[in-house]
Amino acid sequence: PDSRVVSEVRRTADAIGSMEVRGAATIADAAAAALRAQAEQSDATTAADLRAELRAAARTLDDTRPTAVSLPNALRYVLFDLDGETVEAVRDAAVRRATEFCERLEHAQTDLGRVGANRLRDGDTVMTHCHSTDVLACVEAAVAQGKSLSAVVKETRPRMQGHITARELAALGVDVTLVVDSAARRYLNDVDHVLVGADSIAADGSVINKIGTSGLAVNARDRGTPVVCAAQTIKLHPGTLTGHTVDIEMREESEVIDPETAATLGDVRVANPAFDVTPPRYVDAIVTERGQYPPESIVVLMRELFGEATAEPWVE
Numbered sequence: 001p002d003s004r005v006v007s008e009v010r011r012t013a014d015a016i017g018s019m020e021v022r023g024a025a026t027i028a029d030a031a032a033a034a035l036r037a038q039a040e041q042s043d044a045t046t047a048a049d050l051r052a053e054l055r056a057a058a059r060t061l062d063d064t065r066p067t068a069v070s071l072p073n074a075l076r077y078v079l080f081d082l083d084g085e086t087v088e089a090v091r092d093a094a095v096r097r098a099t100e101f102c103e104r105l106e107h108a109q110t111d112l113g114r115v116g117a118n119r120l121r122d123g124d125t126v127m128t129h130c131h132s133t134d135v136l137a138c139v140e141a142a143v144a145q146g147k148s149l150s151a152v153v154k155e156t157r158p159r160m161q162g163h164i165t166a167r168e169l170a171a172l173g174v175d176v177t178l179v180v181d182s183a184a185r186r187y188l189n190d191v192d193h194v195l196v197g198a199d200s201i202a203a204d205g206s207v208i209n210k211i212g213t214s215g216l217a218v219n220a221r222d223r224g225t226p227v228v229c230a231a232q233t234i235k236l237h238p239g240t241l242t243g244h245t246v247d248i249e250m251r252e253e254s255e256v257i258d259p260e261t262a263a264t265l266g267d268v269r270v271a272n273p274a275f276d277v278t279p280p281r282y283v284d285a286i287v288t289e290r291g292q293y294p295p296e297s298i299v300v301l302m303r304e305l306f307g308e309a310t311a312e313p314w315v316e
């Protein structure tokens with residue numbers, strides 16, 4: 001680890017890597033807060049040294065998990081335009097940008113929730129996959145409008161983030177049924193909307209989200225159930241505008257099977273991809289804080305917000 005990086009940045013990076021802090025929006029919020037801590041706690045004596053420290057902190061945070069683009073988008077937002085001449089000027093600018101990022105994130109989620117809630121009618125049933133705070137914001141806003149909702153919640157092997165979703169939906173007063181992932185199709189006939197989040201959205205409108213999302217979307221299309229992706233604009237992946245693809249994280253085998261049981265299977269490889277890609281033709285709408293978009297037109301919003309992608313400011 002880089003010795004210039006303050007312990008709060010290292011702790012945040014470890015928490016993201018171990019998934020104690022997880023979910024694209026929560027990761028972005030924690031990363032921006034960690035950069036703010038780096039700016040506040042640094043003992044750099046020149047503006048150039050502080051900028052170099054902030055870049056090192058950003059690299060430490062960026063090296064944790066590859067798929068949620070909200071992480072590099074957060075880092076880029078905070079490191080934007082830090083060309084002050086004194087340590088104080090650079091520190092103040094980084095702290096201000098980080099604070100502004102976290103505030104905007106919160107507002108965006110509230111605004112997105114109101115848009116998503118408009119799609120939900122009183123008495124509707126939604127099906128969820130994984131745990132998405134953007135999805136929860138839509139349900140919460142609908143409940144606040146007085147709508148009564150039911151949910152079929154997929155447990156989401158192997159990390160069982162569906163348990164978090166079940167608990168949070170039940171706390172909102174939603175009638176929750178928890179099912180194993182492979183039961184999803186059996187329940188799609190009773191469901192009015194499939195509601196999922198996103199870790200990244202590509203320029204062609206593909207949704208990158210927790211492994212299992214694409215199969216769910218294909219099944220939902222077969223049943224005629226609309227698939228809605230709730231994703232703030234920090235999930236838009238600017239690199240895909242210039243032909244880059246989104247890295248799919250491969251995680252530890254031990255999340256899928258414990259080593260002793262694995263040993264009883266003989267010569268068997270275990271693969272644990274954490275995310276998959278749902279092509280735009282299986283997605284009915286992407287709900288953002290700027291309104292809802294058909295996936296095929298999300299590229300217009302992406303160009304407006306990010307322009308042409310440039311090199312990351314923390315890459316040496």
Ligand code: RUB
Pocket residue numbers: 022023024025026068129130131132133134135161196197198199209210230274
């Ligand atoms: C989380 C996941 C979530 C998105 C969106 O994966 O796939 O659906 O990150 O979440 P993991 P949010 O548990 O591996 O981080 O809407 O909260 O940003």
